Amino acid sequence: MTAKLAGKARTQALASIKSWKKVRGRDAIQKSFKFTDFNEAWGFMTRVAMAAEKADHHPEWSNVYNKVEILLLTHDAGGLSLKDVALAKVIDAIA
Numbered sequence: 494m495t496a497k498l499a500g501k502a503r504t505q506a507l508a509s510i511k512s513w514k515k516v517r518g519r520d521a522i523q524k525s526f527k528f529t530d531f532n533e534a535w536g537f538m539t540r541v542a543m544a545a546e547k548a549d550h551h552p553e554w555s556n557v558y559n560k561v562e563i564l565l566l567t568h569d570a571g572g573l574s575l576k577d578v579a580l581a582k583v584i585d586a587i588a
């Protein structure tokens with residue numbers, strides 16, 4: 494079971510991914526990505542999907558044309574864990 498982030502560790506972890514915003518009412522983070530067109534958005538999603546599957550850690554997300562909304566949390570922990578922070582960094586590197 495992955496531990497939910499709390500206290501100082503949580504503050505420090507979130508400080509390392511400042512472009513990801515806390516979601517109101519849920520212990521989760523979210524970020525919106527915009528691309529030139531659907532093809533670019535879909536390519537990004539494909540690369541994120543492969544990274545997520547490799548890590549066995551999967552995003553909640555949606556896509557409308559050139560926009561991709563991603564929400565991260567660890568369902569098994571009922572909130573944010575280091576797995577979300579790690580995946581956020583991988584996603585930022587892919588984008």
Ligand SMILES: C[C@H](O)[C@H](O)[C@H]1CNC2=NC(N)=NC(=O)C2=N1
Binds near residue numbers: 550552566567569570
């Ligand atoms: C059995 C499998 O390892 C788990 O269900 C994984 C799959 N992907 C997951 N993804 C996310 N975001 N949270 C989880 O708790 C989670 N658990």
